[in-house]
Each structure stands twice: as structure tokens, then as C-alpha cells.
Amino acid sequence: MGNGRVVITGIGSINAIARNAAEFSTALKAGRCGIGPVTVFDTAAFPTQTGGEVKAFSPQEQIPSPFYGKRMSRADAMAMAATLEALRDADLFPMPDDLREDTGVVIGGGAGGMLEGEMAYQRYLCGHVDAVRFSDFSAFCGASSADHIVSKLQLWGPKATFMTACSSGATAIGYARDLIRDGMANVMIAGGTEPLARTTYAAFNALKAVDPEYCKPFDRNRQGMSLGEGAGIMILESLAHALGRGAHIHGEILGYGVSCDANHMTAPDPEASGAARCMQMALADAGVEVAAVDYINAHGTATPANDRMETIGIKRVFGDRAYHIPVSSTKSMIGHTLGAAGAIEAVASVLAIAQGFIPPTVHSAVPDPECDLDYVTEGAREAALNIVLSNSFAFGGNNTSLVLGRYTPRGIGHD
Amino acid sequence: MTKDVVVSGVGMVTPLGTGKEDFAGNLFTGRSGIQPITAFDTSRFASKLGAAVTDFNPKDFISIRNRRRMDRLSLMTTASARMALDDAGVAITTLNRDRIGIILGVTYGSTDVAARFMGALFTEGPNLVSPILVPNTVMNAPAGHASIELGFRGINSTVNHHEVSAETAIAYAAAEIQKGRADVMLAGGADIFSAFFFEILTHFKALSPMDGQEEGARPFDVRRNGPVVGEGAGVLCLESREHALARGAIPYCEIGGWGLSSSPAPPTDWPSDPKGPVLAIQRALAAAGLLADQVDYVSASANGGRKLDGLEADALSRVFGAQPKQPLISSIKGALGESFSSGGIRAAAMALSIRDSILPPTLGLKTPLQPLNFVMERRMNAPVVNGLLNGFSSGGTFASMVMKRMDGSTGLDGVVR
8 A cells, every 4th residue: 555655744844944844944935044144153264154043942941851861962952842843743753662672763864973072073083082071072983963862752663874975865855755655664764964163164155155145046147045043854654644644735745866976075076967867867766757857956056066057957857848847946945964964955845835935045146147047036935746856965966856746545646 | 665685895903914815814713813002001001002093005095195084994894895896896976876875884983083183182272173173073074085995975974883883784774775866885894992091991891801801802701801902993884785787796795684672770880681683683684584493504793802702702602592404603802892873894704604614713712601502713615595694883872794605606515716
């Protein structure tokens, strides 16, 4: 039953413009920008000072006590908050006992617990190894967010963490969908989490990839990304399982693709070969024709190279139809959340499908002749969406594209 | 319809040598890769031993153009990937490169580069951080470098999940072959140890001798007192049986199936209840269509840690203890130390055990903690038809994988590869 279909029954997100998915939807429709001064660490010595920070996040108050742990990093706590939201949304909270063995967790990350791990390095470098706290060190391996979720929710299913820089969150969702299809689990908690941290902030500044003001995706005067933070989590289930328990279905994971540029460690392939293949692999996996895609949630970091490359990639895949598909970058509102980006953007895509709108690209005012697609710069649009493609491209030439669809009983396009 | 997945090539850079013949020779004759550390001063620490890679010349494997962009971790990974492709007889061309990929497990990544990067950040300030260091600080750098050097452009990903990263990566890559999403997948794991990392591990008493007694790696032994740190890279070449046979390759073995599970342990600690690892083993046996008494050999995850080894012994007793025929069990971490994403090296060792019908010894195991059927400090000669590879990690994540001999291609009964 269900033909290996995997559906989304819960979503949760915390980011620069929202404390939960409902606020996220409102803010996306309003085109609200959450990029401003960074306060989680002192930015005075850095070349830039802005980012998409999660405001007033107080884990101890926002996460009920049995699910909060004092050793949680900021990344862990954001992941836990989004997970609890998604489980409630899926009507799986508290988690039924009979699901625990068949429920797993896959998380994508970038810096992981580095906001705290940096303290360990700093103390070590100052010769105070004795002052390094175990909780700081334990944050070094990206696995800690998934470990905390499994531990606090008492689960026994598959668990994994992906670290492919900016494509991690999308890969985590794709892999979790595979695990359900392959019969390894009935329910998966999947997504990504990312903190603002000095390490990543310094790294992208060193690469001169950061806009000192706020990012302007696809704008002719774009100067780079704005770093952001947050978490995006989805509850995925086999269709049969979701129907069996009468769950509300938000949408469906139709397919995904993963490719590699094999060209350069930090710069995208100017010919967009890797990006184009990745989109094609995702569409082929989903069994979706290019004509059926209604909206592309772009990687759209606002670096000069990415936006030019991504535009070329979309044209390579969609041909003339590229000019008729709305393409937008939600990073213009929340910044680039690195390892969480693919997951938060998947949540945005699900909201767009479920509520019939296309999120805008804000702050994109000056057209670039090299970026000549429909970037939805005038504000959010109302639109009935059946199929959305969400792109994530990363350091290392790691590309992942997800195809998400509106849920219909017979499958979108088969009604 | 899913495809059968076979292991058609192996490559590794380890403390027991670089390349399969040196590695197998040293492993099977019972040599230890554990030595006093010479790369940095250990005089301040209780732990002084490590299993370091010493016999490795990157020039033998990697072009000068890309070599200078890589750190040690990426060099070892890329060399292992090249060896695995060469061993399998796969040449990358413009026709096949989009159908060839890699999934790699990395636990701590380039802690040496990360320490240099942070050293500049925290002593000289953000304006003086070198952009040159940035690419090698990300966990997916080794897989990225390997793809650039070797030219494969298919599926590419990096699993970062403690000591079970590589086993998870291999299972994911095998699933991609099963589904026909790739023709050839490289899969395995790599980690290094650095001065910074070693100091932190010793500070938290994560290494032997935790009890102040004699230092050493003693998997499953009553006197075990913590793991010895290791390093290295190991990569398998996976493809479908039909793809391998169509090009005339003779695979080492088949991936029979795998099981993945968790346990609600405190993060970074171990569960006391063996239910999680038992589930992983049982799921792997079910996926491979095996009964417990059909398993000949278990390559264990035990590293000399007090909790891990007890947990694994409990899980093995629970799955295999009640039956008359019990599998032989060894852990090669007595010779190689704990290299975190060790599953690539350990899976390659399993492939070589299946090929040669030799079970490697468990160095350091003199008095077993439980009466299981251990391969002690001497190797054993025995055919492996069904081998089980265990990957257990702190924080409670478990992967078990069945690796099966392919009839007629390997082992005592006939063709030597």
C-alpha cells in the first residue's frame, strides 16, 4: 500500500523571523527580513557585524524540562525545540510507545556545536586545557543534536548525522525518506540545525563572501551572503502509516538528487554542471517532468558566483520554461543557515504548498542581466503549488535538490 | 527490484600499512600498529601510545596540483579512494563519471587544520584568518578533494556520526547501488589524530590507561582500561553484482544486508542495556535472510573501552549465546587502536578475511570478559561465508552489516582472487 510513498505529517522551525512554523509562514508572506546585528558573540573585530540571528531564544524556558538538557549546545536546543514542534504538529507528542522502535532521527549540520566547541579551542590555546568543559568538547562531533533527540524521546530507530556544509539539511531529509522507503523505519524525524558561531563567521568573512549589510540575492549589486542560524525539522512517515493513524498530511517528499561538482572546494562550477545534474537527478527520482515544477526555492546565497551559476543551472535543466517558473531565495529573509538551510527551506516549501503562496526574494532591487529569471522580488504571491524544487549547494561541490509535492490520495499528477 | 551489492575493491592507509597486501600481511601476522607517539611530545600526559600512519607517501597517489591543497586527512582519503578504484579495475571516464560517487564517514575531521584556523582566529583576530585554511576545516573536505582529484561527479556525501560514521556511510552507499542511483560507489571512513585532539582526549580520560595501570589496547579483556587512539582511512569500491560481472571483475564479497538502530543513551556516553545493538544485529541478520547460527565471524567494534566492550559482549551473548554453533569474534582495534571512522578499514579487513579465510587476532585479549568464542592473540584459519561487521558508537548509535562470500569466487574452496 502506498507504493513507497513518504509523506510529511509535521513541521517545525526556528529561525531569524520565526519561533515556529506558523510565525514562519506569516513572516514569509509579509517578506519580513530578520537580518540585523549579531549579538550571540562579539563581532567588533570582524569585518562584518550582521546576520540572521534567532531572537530571544531561551532553551530552558522554551523546551519542557524533560526534553531540555544542560549539556545541549545552541544548535542542539534549536533542533530539539523544532523537533517538539514538529511532533506536536504531527500529533505524535507524546510519542506513542509502540512507535519508538520504528522511529529514527537524521540531522544535517554545519558548525554543529562549534559555538560552544570554540570555547574548548580557545581555552586550549590559552594553555588552560583543564578549563575545557566536557560539554564544549562533546559538541565537536555533529552527532550531538541527533543523540539528544533520540535520548530525550527514547527512540530505537536508525540515527545519522550529515555534514556536507550547506547541503546537509536537504541530504538528511532525502536520506530519511530513503530509510522509510527501504523499510528501515516507519517514522523519521529529519532536518537540520545550525548556530551562528565565530568559526563559520570568520571563515566566510575570510573568503570575502559576506555582505556587510544584508544579502541581496540575484541583485546586480549583491556582495555576498548573510549568515544565519536556526533549525528546520520534518516528521516523515510512510503513506500507509500516516493514513493508518489518520494523520493530517502536509505534503509529500517526491524525490531528491545528490551530485558533486568535482571542480573546486569552495567556488561553484561556473558552468553549473553539478547543480544541473543534481536537479535532474531529483526530478528523475521523483518521476516529475520539468513542465510540472511550479516553484523553485533557490539556494540563492547572494554571492556573485552562486546566483549566476544557479541561474545558468536552472536554464540548463528547464530550458525556455526557466523564464516562467518563479524562483526565490528565502535566505534574503533569514540569511544562510548553512547546515540547516536545506531543511528550513524544505519547511518553507511545504508551507508554500500547503498555504498556496510563493515566498519573495526581498532586497533584490537592481536587475542583473546575468540573473534574468522571475525572482519574485515584488513580494509574496498567491499561487496554487503542486510541485516545488528546493536547491542546496555546498562547499566541496556537494549539491542536493529536493522535490516536494502537494499530497493527493493517488499521487500528484495521477488524480 | 533491488540490485545485489558487491565489494569489488579496497584501499586503505593505516598504521599497519598502505594498500591491501601490506595491510593484510601485517594484520594477519598479528603485528601491532600501536607505538609510542613521536609526532608530538606526550611527556605531560598519562597516555603515550597511538597507532599512527607512518608508511604513506601521498606522492604515490595524488597529483602535485591537488596535493598541495590537501591536508593529511584528505590525502589519506584520496589515496585510499584511488587504491579502491584501481583494485576494482574501475577507470573513471567522461562516460561513467556522473554515475560514480562517494559517501564517507568522518568523525572529528581535520582537527589539526581546525586548531590552526582557531589559533589564528583567537590569537591574531578574525582579520588575519587565512582563507587558505577554510576549505579543509569542513567535514566534507576529504570527499570533495577525492572527487576533484579522481574526477567522479556522482552522489557525494559525508556522514559525521561518531564511531559509526563509516558503517553508516557504507550502508547508505550500498543502498544507492541497490536502487540503481549509481553504478559505482566508494564508501568508507577516515580520521586522524592531532596534538590538540590527543590532549583533549587525555584530559577527559577518554584513553588508556584510565585506571592508571599499564597502557594498552585490550578489546574484550578483563584488564582493559580504555582505547588507544588511532588514525587512518579505508575505502571500499561497491557496485552491483551485474555491473561487476559485466566488466569481468571478481568481487571479494557481497553486502548481504544491514541493520541500523539507536539507544536512548546520554549523549557521548554508552547505554547499559544491550537492546539497541541487539536490534541492529537482528535487523542486519533479517535483512540478509540469515539465522544467528549461520554467522561464522564477527568483526567487533570493541576497542578496550570499559563500557563499549561490555555492551558489545552482552549484545553478542544475547544474539548468539543460546545456540550450539557460535561465531568466532575478533576486534582489530587491538592492533589499530580506535580510529573513530574506522568502519572503512574494518570492512576492508572483513573482505580480506573472506578472500583469504583468515581471521585476524584480537591483540591484547588474554582473559576474556565473557565466555564468547573469541579469536585471541593468534590468528585463526577458517572460512568466512557470512561475516558480521559491528559499528557501535557512544551516544547510542549502532550499525551492523552482513558481508557474504560469493560462491566460487573466493576462499578455501577455489579461486583465489
